[in-house]
Amino acid sequence: MNITQLLFWLLTVIAIGSALMIVTSKNPVYSVLGLIVTFFAISGHYILMNAQFLAIVNIIVYAGAIMVLFLFVIMLMNLSRATETLKNKWLQIVGAIAGSCLFLVLIAALKNTEIKKNLVEMGTGDIGLVKSLGRELFTTFVVPFEISSVLFLSAMIGAVVIGKKE
Amino acid sequence: MYLLAIDWIFIIEKLVLIAAIVTLSMVVAMYATYGERKVAAFIQDRIGPNRAGPFGLLQPLADGGKLFFKEEIIPLASSKFLFILGPLLAMVTALLTSAVIPWGASMNIGNRTVPLQVADVNIGILYVFGVVSLGVYGIMLGGWASNNKFSLLAAIRGASQMVSYELAMGLSLIAVLMLTGSLQMSVIVGEQYNAVWNIAYQPIGFIIFFICALAETNRTPFDLPEAENELNFGYHQEYSSMKLGFYLFAEYINMFISGVIMATLYFGGYDIPFVNEASLAQHIGENWVALLTFLTLMVKALFFVFVFMWIRWTIPRFRFDQLMHLGWKRLIPLALLNMVITAVVILWLKK
Numbered sequence: 001m002n003i004t005q006l007l008f009w010l011l012t013v014i015a016i017g018s019a020l021m022i023v024t025s026k027n028p029v030y031s032v033l034g035l036i037v038t039f040f041a042i043s044g045h046y047i048l049m050n051a052q053f054l055a056i057v058n059i060i061v062y063a064g065a066i067m068v069l070f071l072f073v074i075m076l077m078n079l080s081r082a083t084e085t086l087k088n089k090w091l092q093i094v095g096a097i098a099g100s101c102l103f104l105v106l107i108a109a110l111k112n113t114e115i116k117k118n119l120v121e122m123g124t125g126d127i128g129l130v131k132s133l134g135r136e137l138f139t140t141f142v143v144p145f146e147i148s149s150v151l152f153l154s155a156m157i158g159a160v161v162i163g164k165k166e
Numbered sequence: 167m168y169l170l171a172i173d174w175i176f177i178i179e180k181l182v183l184i185a186a187i188v189t190l191s192m193v194v195a196m197y198a199t200y201g202e203r204k205v206a207a208f209i210q211d212r213i214g215p216n217r218a219g220p221f222g223l224l225q226p227l228a229d230g231g232k233l234f235f236k237e238e239i240i241p242l243a244s245s246k247f248l249f250i251l252g253p254l255l256a257m258v259t260a261l262l263t264s265a266v267i268p269w270g271a272s273m274n275i276g277n278r279t280v281p282l283q284v285a286d287v288n289i290g291i292l293y294v295f296g297v298v299s300l301g302v303y304g305i306m307l308g309g310w311a312s313n314n315k316f317s318l319l320a321a322i323r324g325a326s327q328m329v330s331y332e333l334a335m336g337l338s339l340i341a342v343l344m345l346t347g348s349l350q351m352s353v354i355v356g357e358q359y360n361a362v363w364n365i366a367y368q369p370i371g372f373i374i375f376f377i378c379a380l381a382e383t384n385r386t387p388f389d390l391p392e393a394e395n396e397l398n399f400g401y402h403q404e405y406s407s408m409k410l411g412f413y414l415f416a417e418y419i420n421m422f423i424s425g426v427i428m429a430t431l432y433f434g435g436y437d438i439p440f441v442n443e444a445s446l447a448q449h450i451g452e453n454w455v456a457l458l459t460f461l462t463l464m465v466k467a468l469f470f471v472f473v474f475m476w477i478r479w480t481i482p483r484f485r486f487d488q489l490m491h492l493g494w495k496r497l498i499p500l501a502l503l504n505m506v507i508t509a510v511v512i513l514w515l516k517k
Contacts, residue, residue: 027245029245029248029307029310036303052287052288052289053288053289053292055289056289056292056293056295056296057292059296059299059300060292060295060296060299063296063299063300064295064296064299064300064302064332065299065329065332068299068302068303068306068325068329069329071303071306071310071325072306072322072325072326075306075310075318075321075322076322129288130288130289130349
């Protein structure tokens, strides 16, 4: 077992462990912290695949900005006290079934891809570096890229319009 | 020396470098507290600390000793784990940033070129941004875990302030990145090495970056998270002993590191002005030049630390709505304009 494999398994254990913590912990603040740790572990996986840009953007956007807003809301509403009542039993069962179905579909989709053979890429493969990623985005995929940016803009304007007082 | 397919000399080299940089940041932060008090004293026409040792030079040690021996209080109603995690995160994120900074020209030890940089990663400056954006957790968790309304308010102020000013900071940086064409810190310095510094092309960008750096490190005029006349003592009100010390210490480390980053991005990094390092290396040897370049970077960084202190003891703090107004309605449009103009000029000149 060389060092990359060791890192891979370590990150995997951290990711799954903290993901479980999100669901199981009673205090929502701990759930948010668990989610942040999960993002870090996933970023570690990205770095093992030499996708440095993806890794750091994952940290800046999700761990650095979006989770701060989550924490913000939880702190302001003071949700830490476990006041939430138990949900309907049937609802729980349905939720469990739906979740497992999604999980099954994901596994089936990923079973035959080449990802299985290529768990890590050390020093090889520059597809995840800034230069090659930028070139792809602004040449091959320029139309979807621009459309998604327009989508973001419209979402932003919509939020401002809804949030504005009469 | 290869063992378990690991180059151990490489690891030892990096460990020594990391230890040196962390120690350096700590010592600079320690003496920055002394410097802060001396600068304050000078501006207010006082003498400042002068009892512990010659010129009061042992004052930081005395302060540290005092903080370590104080009683440690953890409020009963707070979450103990998060309460301790707060200052820890503040300290760790403050120190993490130093990993990608090139601290000087590379040295030559035993036929081995040793770059004075821990990791020259492809994403360089984005790594700095990632770590800075995590810095907010130290304040938020500490303030919330204290279970005190003033602390919570301060934590929320701090978080919203840091998130808002990160945007303008990133936008002002894009202009520099367009000039350099790379995110790698070593390339950004290399472009300015023995050439024109980025400040000549990006004066407005630098001013925006500087203002945002003040806001990110929670320094006056943006120190609203610890506005004592509104919030008692801010997010670290419930903290005592060294946990309080770590919060205060992290601020000084952040100040030093942001000084280094400003020097690296806009003021040529470790480039000695008006000196050709390559010809100097032939006279006095590569290692001495590396040392000189490192000292140059330190002088530039410490100058910025001084400017931070100068501002603190000159300007009163903003009101919170003024701060948000400045961030969102002034700095972001200005940074966008700066970015567009830079892009147009670069395209025009390249054609």
